[in-house]
Amino acid sequence: xxxxxxxxxxxxxxxxxxxxxxxxxxxxxxxxxxxxxxxxxxxxxxxxxxxxxxxxxxxxxxxxxxxxxxxxxxxxxxxxxxxxxxxxxxxxxxxxxxxxxxxxxxxxxxxxxxxxxxxxxxxxxxxxxxxxxxxxxxxxxxxxxxxxxxxxxxxxxxxxxxxxxxxxxxxxxxxxxxxxxxxxxxxxxxxxxxxxxxxxxxxxxxxxxxxxxxxxxxxxxxxxxxxxxxxxxxxxxxxxxxxxxxxxxxxxxxxxxxxxxxxxxxxxxxxxxxxxxxxxxxxxxxxxxxxxxxxxxxxxxxxxxxx
Amino acid sequence: xxxxxxxxxxxxxxxxxxxxxxxxxxxxxxxxxxxxxxxxxxxxxxxxxxxxxxxxxxxxxxxxxxxxxxxxxxxxxxxxxxxxxxxxxxxxxxxxxxxxxxxxxxxxxxxxxxxxxxxxxxxxxxxxxxxxxxxxxxxxxxxxxxxxxxxxxxxxxxxxxxxxxxxxxxxxxxxxxxxxxxxxxxxxxxxxxxxxxxxxxxxxxxxxxxxxxxxxxxxxxxxxxxxxxxxxxxxxxxxxxxxxxxxxxxxxxxxxxxxxxxxxxxxxxxxxxxxxxxxxxxxxxxxxxxxxxxxxxxxxxxxxxxxxxxxxxxxxxxxxxxxx
Numbered sequence: 270x271x272x273x274x275x276x277x278x279x280x281x282x283x284x285x286x287x288x289x290x291x292x293x294x295x296x297x298x299x300x301x302x303x304x305x306x307x308x309x310x311x312x313x314x315x316x317x318x319x320x321x322x323x324x325x326x327x328x329x330x331x332x333x334x335x336x337x338x339x340x341x342x343x344x345x346x347x348x349x350x351x352x353x354x355x356x357x358x359x360x361x362x363x364x365x366x367x368x369x370x371x372x373x374x375x376x377x378x379x380x381x382x383x384x385x386x387x388x389x390x391x392x393x394x395x396x397x398x399x400x401x402x403x404x405x406x407x408x409x410x411x412x413x414x415x416x417x418x419x420x421x422x423x424x425x426x427x428x429x430x431x432x433x434x435x436x437x438x439x440x441x442x443x444x445x446x447x448x449x450x451x452x453x454x455x456x457x458x459x460x461x462x463x464x465x466x467x468x469x470x471x472x473x474x475x476x477x478x479x480x481x482x483x484x485x486x487x488x489x490x491x492x493x494x495x496x497x498x499x500x501x502x503x504x505x506x507x508x509x510x511x512x513x514x515x516x517x518x519x520x521x522x523x524x525x526x527x528x529x530x531x532x533x534x535x536x537x538x539x540x541x542x543x544x545x546x547x548x549x550x551x552x553x554x555x556x557x558x559x560x561x562x563x564x565x566x567x568x569x570x571x572x573x574x575x576x
Numbered sequence: 577x578x579x580x581x582x583x584x585x586x587x588x589x590x591x592x593x594x595x596x597x598x599x600x601x602x603x604x605x606x607x608x609x610x611x612x613x614x615x616x617x618x619x620x621x622x623x624x625x626x627x628x629x630x631x632x633x634x635x636x637x638x639x640x641x642x643x644x645x646x647x648x649x650x651x652x653x654x655x656x657x658x659x660x661x662x663x664x665x666x667x668x669x670x671x672x673x674x675x676x677x678x679x680x681x682x683x684x685x686x687x688x689x690x691x692x693x694x695x696x697x698x699x700x701x702x703x704x705x706x707x708x709x710x711x712x713x714x715x716x717x718x719x720x721x722x723x724x725x726x727x728x729x730x731x732x733x734x735x736x737x738x739x740x741x742x743x744x745x746x747x748x749x750x751x752x753x754x755x756x757x758x759x760x761x762x763x764x765x766x767x768x769x770x771x772x773x774x775x776x777x778x779x780x781x782x783x784x785x786x787x788x789x790x791x792x793x794x795x796x797x798x799x800x801x802x803x804x805x806x807x808x809x810x811x812x813x814x815x816x817x818x819x820x821x822x823x824x825x826x827x828x829x830x831x832x833x834x835x836x837x838x839x840x841x842x843x844x845x846x847x848x849x850x851x852x853x854x855x856x857x858x859x860x861x862x863x864x865x866x867x868x869x870x871x872x873x874x875x876x877x878x879x880x881x882x883x884x885x886x887x888x889x890x891x892x893x894x895x896x897x898x899x900x
Contacts (some may be wrong), residue, residue: 479676552739
């Protein structure tokens with residue numbers, strides 16, 4: 270293949286991010302703008318609806334299946350898909366469909382709650398450091414740098430093996446790892462926003478600290494925080510499943526996608542469906558969360574908007 | 577620049593020290609001891625065992641004795657290929673293992689080369705595929721040669737090691753029968769684990785390379801070179817690659833840390849007798865000294881990698897030389 274004639278990026282090919290003129294007349298908020306842009310991104314929109322379907326099915330589905338996720342039927346272990354058991358049964362004769370759905374519920378719950386934990390710590394820490402400024406800021410962010418260099422997966426594994434394993438400990442362990450990135454991002458954002466002219470303008474117009482904080486700073490940080498929260502959920506779910514795969518995360522009989530994949534991996538020679546089905550749902554969810562995060566970044570990043 | 581390197585070395589030593597300390601007290605302050613899970617034994621024997629391993633002493637004293645043993649005392653490169661290189665070449669004694677008749681030194685000497693080989697293959701795959709895919713994508717921007725590798729890369733990032741591994745084993749091991757599903761005996765056994773472990777990082781490196789290359793390609797000096805009639809190949813390989821690969825160098829530190837934690841899973845899936853599997857097992861068994869030993873080795877590896885990345889970065893990017 271021949272090299273293209275012009276290898277520097279071509280401005281004409283950039284995606285069209287302009288929004289409807291009618292909406293501008295109405296005075297649209299950041300979120301309306303973002304939604305309008307997100308709607309144009311087919312892949313993100315598809316991911317968004319797929320995620321909603323997965324979430325609804327995982328949370329409501331187990332109520333509709335005639336089996337519970339702990340109910341064993343030792344005469345029907347390791348069966349293939351059938352009308353009674355759509356996804357077959359596992360090594361203890363438990364209904365795999367119910368277990369995949371409940372596993373999804375566990376994984377999604379862990380993903381969302383641990384993300385909230387990391388959000389809470391990260392945003393508070395990052396914003397506090399940026400507001401404090403000076404020596405305190407330098408020390409606080411240096412600490413984050415040093416923590417960043419630590420082999421955290423190892424500490425999480427140690428935490429989970431040494432102490433009694435529980436969901437609470439899992440949330441704490443994962444949240445404690447994931448807040449670092451959030452703290453860095455929020456710190457950078459608040460720091461650069463503080464210096465910008467519109468804040469200076471607001472100050473010179475005599476607005477109070479509260480108004481500046483809630484009307485000018487928070488809405489601007491919120492977009493970026495939303496984007497990274499969306500991208501944190503898959504990485505949290507990854508860590509949770511990683512731990513569950515090793516047998517260190519969610520404890521049996523409670524299933525999680527990680528432990529279901531582990532069971533499938535142990536039985537791939539004879540019963541590949543035990544691997545393929547949970548792996549498919551897990552990957553689909555991760556895909557959708559990543560694409561949605563990417564789409565949200567395009568939609569919410571203030572720099573990419575035209576005004 | 578030498579001050580910078582000196583500072584970074586000091587910082588690395590501090591990080592290793594902190595990691596070992598945290599691990600030591602985390603393991604030691606946890607409820608239960610290594611023998612609590614085993615069959616009930618008479619108290620006086622229990623007492624003798626604890627005495628034998630020094631577990632009856634105060635935690636601080638144990639910590640001090642551990643540090644004395646673990647500190648490097650000499651460096652004899654000629655003894656690196658003996659049966660206990662840690663002790664013979666460095667004078668490091670990481671203590672006994674509770675669950676095995678061998679010492680921690682011996683276990684590490686047996687399992688570490690396996691993990692090192694696996695990790696080296698994985699990183700080689702990651703860099704080779706990642707950089708070439710990223711370069712292709714950036715040069716042929718917005719064509720099929722950009723979209724296809726980048727979509728594959730996105731899939732590679734989304735699929736975690738523990739999904740990729742079993743799936744690859746299923747396709748190439750069970751269905752096609754090209755490779756063994758598990759084990760570490762013949763050279764072909766290296767392929768599936770190394771690909772599994774390297775693929776995620778290949779994907780990330782491809783995206784980073786593409787981004788880095790595009791940033792350089794949009795700069796004025798590239799346009800100048802084009803205007804002066806420099807051939808495209810020369811622009812790409814001579815003018816763009818050096819700057820474009822800088823972000824990839826930065827990523828090598830996190831990539832190594834990732835390969836290490838990935839090895840826990842990959843070695844479990846493919847049943848490879850490496851350090852990663854040993855670490856997970858030792859954590860399960862509460863084998864204190866073995867846990868501490870493996871964590872220390874990992875801490876040294878990761879900080880060494882970060883240190884090297886920082887130094888290479890300063891060499892590649894002269895603008896960094898004047899910062900602290």
